[in-house]
Amino acid sequence: MGETVxxxxxxxxxxxxIGNPPVNALAHAVRxxxxxxxxxxxxDPExxxxxxxxxxxxxxAGADITEFGKPSQAPNLPTVCAMIDMCEKPVVAALHGTPRGGGVExxxxxxxxxxxxxxxxxxxEVKLGLLPGAGGTQRVPRLIGAKAALDLILSGDPMTAKQALAAGLIDAVSDKEPVKDAVDLALRMADGEVPRKDLQDSPYLADPQSWLAAVAERRASLSGSxxxxxxxxxxxxxVGALMPLEAGMKFERAAFEDLVKSDQSAALRHVFFAERTAIKQPQxxxxxxxxxxxxGIVGAGLMGAGITVACLDAGYNVTLVERDIDTLxxxxxxxxxxxxxxxxKGRMKADxxxxxxxxxxxxxxxGAMADADLIVEAVVxxxxxxxxxxxxxxxxxxxxxxxxxxxxxxxIRPLAAASGRPEDVIGLxxxxxAHVMPLLEIIPTxxxxxxxxxxxFALARQLRKIGVRSGMTDGFIGNRVNSAYRQAAEFMLEDGASVVEIDTAMRDFGFPMGPFEVSDLAGLDIAWARRQRLAATRNPSARYVAIPDRLCELGRLGRKVGRGWYTYPRGARSGQVDPEVTAIIAEERVFQGIEPQxxxxxxxQQQCLAAMVNEGAKLxxxxxARCPSDIDVVMIHGFAYPRWRGGPMQTADAEGLFKIKRDLERLAREEPLFWTxxxxFDELVKNGLGFASLNPK
Structure with a gap:
C-alpha cells in the first residue's frame, strides 16, 4: 500500500x-x-x-478537482464508498478539521x-457547478430528510459538528479524541450493542409526500435560474424517494458525469483556481x-466609511480624519x-x-495618524x-x-513622489x-x-478580500475592462438599440444589472468626471458618444437624484423609461447622421463580450494584468460578471477565440480604433490555444 494511507x-x-497533505484530497493514490x-x-480474522x-x-477536504474532466482511474470514489457500505465489519469515520465534498461522502x-x-x-460541489457524485444526494436525505438535505447541498455551506449531530448526519461528537471514540463505537457495533443504520429503511422514506413536497418547493424556486x-x-x-438506493446512486453518478463535462462547471472550476492563483505572488x-x-483613513465619505468598517471588522484600530468637524x-x-x-437585521450582536x-x-x-502603521487616502x-x-x-x-x-x-506615481517616500506608497x-465587495486591486509602483x-496582499487576506495585482494604467484592470464594456453598450445605443434592450440582454447574459442600470446606481457623474479629465488627451479620431454628457448636463446623475438613464419616481429602486432620454438619444443619432439599426x-451580448475580452487582451x-485569470477574478468580484461563465477571458475560450476575433474584425471595419x-488573438488562434494557456500552471 502507498504512503498516502x-x-x-x-x-x-x-x-x-489518510495522509495526503495539505488537505488529504481523495486523489487516486488515496482511493x-x-x-x-x-x-x-x-x-483479517483478527x-x-x-x-x-x-x-x-x-x-x-474533498476530491482532487484537478482530476475532473480527465479519464477516471480505478477505483473511483463511488467504488470505494460501495466497498465501505458492503463491508461486513463495521466501518466508522473519525472526522476532524474541515471535511468537504468527497470527504464527507x-x-x-x-x-x-x-x-x-x-x-x-x-x-x-454546487459551487463548482457539480453535485455530490459518490452517494451524497442519496444518503443525506435518508439520514436527515429531504428538506434539510436540499438546504445543505444546494447552499454548499458547512454546518458545525453540533448542528450535524442534531440533524442526524453524524452519530457522536468527541470533545477530545475522535479516533479513540470512533474505535470505541466501532467495537460496540461489532459486539452488537449499537446497530447499523439501514438507509433502505430510513424513516424519511415512510413519508414520501413530505419528501416530494420539499423537492417541488425547491424546484419552483429554481425555475428562472x-x-x-x-x-x-x-x-x-x-429520485431518492422514488428508487432504491443502488438505482439512485447510478442516477446520481450519471448526472455528475454530465455536469463535469458542462461549460458551467468548467467555468466555476476555473474561478476556483483563479482566485487561488491571484493571491500567489512568487516575485x-x-x-x-x-x-x-x-x-489611518483620510476621508469619511461613502468610500472612506466603507473602508473604515472593513478595517474595524478585521480587528484593526482605526483613526478617521476629515477636513472639518461637520464632515467628520x-x-x-x-x-x-x-x-x-x-x-x-440580526447579522451582528450589539456588543x-x-x-x-x-x-x-x-x-x-x-497628526492624529502619526502612530498609524498604514494610512489609506480616500478623498475626492x-x-x-x-x-x-x-x-x-x-x-x-x-x-x-x-x-x-x-x-x-x-x-499613483505623482502621489508617491509628493510623499517624498515612494518606497512606502502603493495603490489599494x-x-x-468597501465593507461588502470582496475585491481589492493592489497597484504597486x-x-x-x-x-x-x-x-x-496580507492585508487583503485579513480583510477577507481577494487581492489582485494590477499594473499602472488609467482605471487599472477592472475599470479599463468595464469602460470598454460601457463604451460598447453606448455605441449600440447610439446605433439603434434602446437602453432597455441593452440592459435586458446583459441581465439575460447573467449580470444582475445592465450597464445603464449600474450607471444610474453608481452615479453618472463619476464617469463624466473621468471623461472630462481625459478630454485633452482623447484621440480626435476616436468615436465619442455624447449622450451620457448631455444627461449629466441636465442634472440626470442617476438614482441618487431620481433620474438618470431611467426615472425613479419617489426614490423607487426600479427605473422607468423616460421620454426625455429617448428624445435625447434620437437627437444625437440625427446629429451624427446615424440610421438606427x-x-x-x-x-x-456578443459585442459587449468582445469589447471586454479585447480590452483584457490589451491589458x-x-x-x-499578469494573466487572464486575474482579469476574470476582477470582473467577477468587482463588476458582478456572472461567476458561472468564469469571467470574460474564460467565456472567450468557451466561445472560441476565432469567433471572437472574427467579430472584432467585422466591427473594426467601422470603428478601427476601438475594435481592432x-x-x-492571432498568436493564440494560430497555435490552437486559448487564454487559459497564459495562466500560471
Missing amino acids: GYRVTGDVALLT AGLATGLERAGD VRAIVICAKGRTFP LALACHARVASAATTIGLP PLKAPKRIVDCIE LAGATPRTIRQI EAGVERIIDIYDRAVD ARDQRIARLSGHTDP EDARTKEGVFRTLGRIAKPGAILATNTSYLD HFFSP DDSAKDVQATA KFSREDI LDEGV PSPR
Whole structure:
C-alpha cells in the first residue's frame, strides 16, 4: 500500500489513516490505498472493526478537482464508498478539521461517524457547478430528510459538528479524541450493542409526500435560474424517494458525469483556481509583511466609511480624519448606521458592534495618524487634492508606515513622489461598498518596496478580500475592462438599440444589472468626471458618444437624484423609461447622421463580450494584468460578471477565440480604433490555444 494511507491494527480494530497533505484530497493514490486497506482488514480474522481517519489538519477536504474532466482511474470514489457500505465489519469515520465534498461522502458511506467538536462538515460541489457524485444526494436525505438535505447541498455551506449531530448526519461528537471514540463505537457495533443504520429503511422514506413536497418547493424556486447543477441536485434528491438506493446512486453518478463535462462547471472550476492563483505572488517570495495594527483613513465619505468598517471588522484600530468637524461627524454617523443596520437585521450582536465602534477615533488633525502603521487616502478623485494629501502624509507619518491611495483611475506615481517616500506608497483600490465587495486591486509602483507589496496582499487576506495585482494604467484592470464594456453598450445605443434592450440582454447574459442600470446606481457623474479629465488627451479620431454628457448636463446623475438613464419616481429602486432620454438619444443619432439599426439580444451580448475580452487582451499585451485569470477574478468580484461563465477571458475560450476575433474584425471595419483585435488573438488562434494557456500552471 502507498504512503498516502497507513494501515495499523490496534487491538481488534484496523486503523486506515489518510495522509495526503495539505488537505488529504481523495486523489487516486488515496482511493487505491483505502480500497487495499479495506480488503486487507476484511480478510483479517483478527480485525473486528475498521476506523477511517486522517493525519494533519483535516479529514479529506474533498476530491482532487484537478482530476475532473480527465479519464477516471480505478477505483473511483463511488467504488470505494460501495466497498465501505458492503463491508461486513463495521466501518466508522473519525472526522476532524474541515471535511468537504468527497470527504464527507466517504464518511457518509461508513456505518457511523464521530467528529471532533471543532469539525465543520459541508458539501460544496454546487459551487463548482457539480453535485455530490459518490452517494451524497442519496444518503443525506435518508439520514436527515429531504428538506434539510436540499438546504445543505444546494447552499454548499458547512454546518458545525453540533448542528450535524442534531440533524442526524453524524452519530457522536468527541470533545477530545475522535479516533479513540470512533474505535470505541466501532467495537460496540461489532459486539452488537449499537446497530447499523439501514438507509433502505430510513424513516424519511415512510413519508414520501413530505419528501416530494420539499423537492417541488425547491424546484419552483429554481425555475428562472440559468444554473444547471442546482436543478440536477433537486432531480437526484427526488429520485431518492422514488428508487432504491443502488438505482439512485447510478442516477446520481450519471448526472455528475454530465455536469463535469458542462461549460458551467468548467467555468466555476476555473474561478476556483483563479482566485487561488491571484493571491500567489512568487516575485514576493521571502518578503516579510510589515506589522499592521493601527490604520489611518483620510476621508469619511461613502468610500472612506466603507473602508473604515472593513478595517474595524478585521480587528484593526482605526483613526478617521476629515477636513472639518461637520464632515467628520457625518462620516462617523454613516459608519454607526452601517453597524446599526447589521444589528437590526440580526447579522451582528450589539456588543460586537460596540466593540468595533470603540476601536474608532475621529479627528480633523492629520497628526492624529502619526502612530498609524498604514494610512489609506480616500478623498475626492482629483489628482491635485490627492497630491496635497500625500505631501502631508509624507511629513506626519512615522518611518516605515505604508501610505496607500484608494484612487480608481489616477496614476499613483505623482502621489508617491509628493510623499517624498515612494518606497512606502502603493495603490489599494477598494470597490464600493468597501465593507461588502470582496475585491481589492493592489497597484504597486516601480518604487514600492517588496515588503510593502507583501503587506498589501496580507492585508487583503485579513480583510477577507481577494487581492489582485494590477499594473499602472488609467482605471487599472477592472475599470479599463468595464469602460470598454460601457463604451460598447453606448455605441449600440447610439446605433439603434434602446437602453432597455441593452440592459435586458446583459441581465439575460447573467449580470444582475445592465450597464445603464449600474450607471444610474453608481452615479453618472463619476464617469463624466473621468471623461472630462481625459478630454485633452482623447484621440480626435476616436468615436465619442455624447449622450451620457448631455444627461449629466441636465442634472440626470442617476438614482441618487431620481433620474438618470431611467426615472425613479419617489426614490423607487426600479427605473422607468423616460421620454426625455429617448428624445435625447434620437437627437444625437440625427446629429451624427446615424440610421438606427436593429440589435438582437445575441448581438448585444456578443459585442459587449468582445469589447471586454479585447480590452483584457490589451491589458495582457501591456503587462498591466499578469494573466487572464486575474482579469476574470476582477470582473467577477468587482463588476458582478456572472461567476458561472468564469469571467470574460474564460467565456472567450468557451466561445472560441476565432469567433471572437472574427467579430472584432467585422466591427473594426467601422470603428478601427476601438475594435481592432489585440495581436494576442492571432498568436493564440494560430497555435490552437486559448487564454487559459497564459495562466500560471
